[in-house]
Amino acid sequence: DTQAKMRGYMASCVRATDVSQNDNFVKRLTALIDSSERKSVSFERKSGSPLSHSLSTEIAMILILKSADLSNPTRPLHIYRRWVDGVMAEFFAQGDAERALGLPISMNCDRTSVEVPKVQAGFISNLVQPLFAAVSRVLPELRETALPNLKLNLTYFTQPESAELEA
Numbered sequence: 001d002t003q004a005k006m007r008g009y010m011a012s013c014v015r016a017t018d019v020s021q022n023d024n025f026v027k028r029l030t031a032l033i034d035s036s037e038r039k040s041v042s043f044e045r046k047s048g049s050p051l052s053h054s055l056s057t058e059i060a061m062i063l064i065l066k067s068a069d070l071s072n073p074t075r076p077l078h079i080y081r082r083w084v085d086g087v088m089a090e091f092f093a094q095g096d097a098e099r100a101l102g103l104p105i106s107m108n109c110d111r112t113s114v115e116v117p118k119v120q121a122g123f124i125s126n127l128v129q130p131l132f133a134a135v136s137r138v139l140p141e142l143r144e145t146a147l148p149n150l151k152l153n154l155t156y157f158t159q160p161e162s163a164e165l166e167a
Helices: 002-016 019-038 057-069 077-100 116-138 146-158 160-166
Strands: none
Touching: 002 019, 002 057, 019 057, 019 116, 057 116, 077 116, 077 146, 116 146
16 A cells, blocks of 8 residues: 555654664665675666666665755855754753753753864764765765765864865
């Protein structure tokens, strides 16, 4: 039944946004790409054909959602910095509310101890870079846009003096 199948796809997509599952998804995607390459299945787009017959509908949907969900570090630095400011303000507001209620403060939400550059460098290195490295094997165009922006943004948060010169 189509409705049940779509519900299943949506549930899979929502579960896939759990960052603790990112490594599993990247490994699964990489294995699928490796397997397809060994079978000489092309991932290059051809006049209107799908990316690959090997990409299941579910994996393709998850890939699109995860890529969109984690894409801010792939944007130009001036745009990414605005997103960082907004996200960290949200995290810190949550931490302030947790502190006021006497609750344990969630990870990355304590404005008194969180170092934003370290949080962002970890986010890029541990979540975004591995995902987009795999995705760029399916969508090679990302090698010219997303991956260079990732590199620059990571440099900005690890070596801000050199990143400012490149921006």
